[in-house]
Amino acid sequence: MDAAWTPPACTRCWVSSRVTAPSTLSTRSSRPGREAAFSTETGSTRLTRSCGLSPGWPEPSALVRRRPTSPVTGMGEGAGSDASEGLDRLLTFLKRRLNGDFSVDAFGFDPELTEAVMLPALRPLYRHWFRVEVRGIENIPASGAALVVANHSGTVPVDSLMTQLAVHDEHPTHRHLRALAADLVFQLPVVSDLARKSGSTLACTEDVEKLLGSGELVGVWPEGFKGVGKLYSERYKLQRFGRGGFVSAALRSSAPIVPCSIVGAEEIYPMIANLDFLARLLRLPYVPVTPTFPWLGLLGLVPLPSKWMIEFGKPITTDGYPDGAAEDPMVIFELTDHVRDTIQNTLHRLLEERGGAFG
Template structure:
């Protein structure tokens, strides 16, 4: 006999109602009784006895359910919290509040800054240890790459970035590998333009190249400047040293105007002086490296030279003694350069590897190439001056 459920009187589940509104009740033998009419429900029929109650069947075993939070639909109305009766927007806000808060950006920066200072201190101590023990390399020209990268460039960089606010263009014209000769105009009374060009190549070239400048004899005659120039990679402006560096694959910088361009009066600003006898072209031809013209705008106005005390210059053994609106009138304060806005543009390289080896001895070829480089620099200077909005901005 099939087990039958006990259905309490008057509380039959809705699921057993027939589509017509009647009720079905299973008897002990499994037969189905017709729906009773009005007044003939259980307990209301005359002379009818209620049969014995059937035992409650044991629940069938089902697959165990993975425990987890029940949704609001699975819970009864008493179990549901007040948040579940709110609108969708309130529910979304409640769920967002339960998520783990994101870390504060300022706290992350402070934490990262702390680690950055720790790395800097550790690096500085390691640098000092190598300095004391002598565990560093210097090439045959006296160039100390580690000292230049970590100390000298760090001292010049604030002047480059914050004072002169140098803008660099065409840095990709310097080759990523191999030798190259960068030829630039020279001006500014003091040779700050060479230092700014060195920082421009060091900080902006995608291949992290270093510029080795060719300096005049006077630089290596000064007591402290001599040592610092050697450590920074500068060398004497002679054909032998320049050719040796180029054949090693270095980027070499030269300013052919020399003291004629550096000490020219303010009235002749941005007018290139004579480029010597073209010795830099001969060096590039022998090494077979490209020549990269470079134009620098902004250096002419840092010390507006309105006069030259030639007698005092001869007594001091210097090429010129500048007189500016602030020097020597204001004393040491007058030596402070004006904060002009600089632009350094590297032009398209001029190849030299297509010429035969004996081309370096051809004076006509050297003259033509020298004039081509000079004209390209001068044309770029005029172009940058037209684009410049102001001397200081």
């Protein structure tokens, strides 16, 4: 049949083959209504196609749903809407900050800045680098005072930041964990301001009791620098839990104690040596040497991507103790030892379950 050739309705499967016939057009149907074959010959090339679609079916490309494109951004309508909403939120946030339309508590905690800036900056580490797995989040009360007591490690206290983020993001009520920090944190420029604004406060009995008395969720790492600055050969071996000041505060406030066990922090900066002489010169608790620092310079500050597990144990109640228990050295010692043993045993179990440090 000689006629002006019109491209077929379906254009999925063109194939080329070499021929030597003059330019012609032919159409044949082996199974009418089910299959048609088209061919066109031009010079020495033949394009052929076979399709199983019945006549009248729409072109396959028409069956694919496409997101409408924004005429302004060139992106999909949904993506443009999300970007617009994000920009609106950012402008509103900046306007409030410039106008001073925000509040902080007596300790300097700025919840808006924490949720809008600080926590989002930590989430890539939390979700994709350390791949934190959280267990027992239901053991943290939905409201009211409680004291979270955790092991401390990692050369740099990243574990406290990850614990704060875990509580906020995983808990149904998105509570803020008010971390207790050492004096050194509040002596460092910039770091001091950021710590205050993110909810941290000085690790002293007076501040702890005020926070618990106002119904806050407080976090303490009683090993202090002895835990965070220990050598890698001592990993996951708990150090002494101070003098039990956190237990006294919990007893006075009748706040439950929630043991928290953290696996993964020990491997982010494995400390193989401590430059004691330099630490004394700089008046620092320690100066670490790791497999990457100081050998790689600033690259040595990048933490290794260990696999993290954070487990919150069942609360240990303190409201059943008699009056004056907070001043009883034996009660404080026994309760401190109980919390420490709970965390240590949980660490051993989590290490077995995790397997490889970077798996």
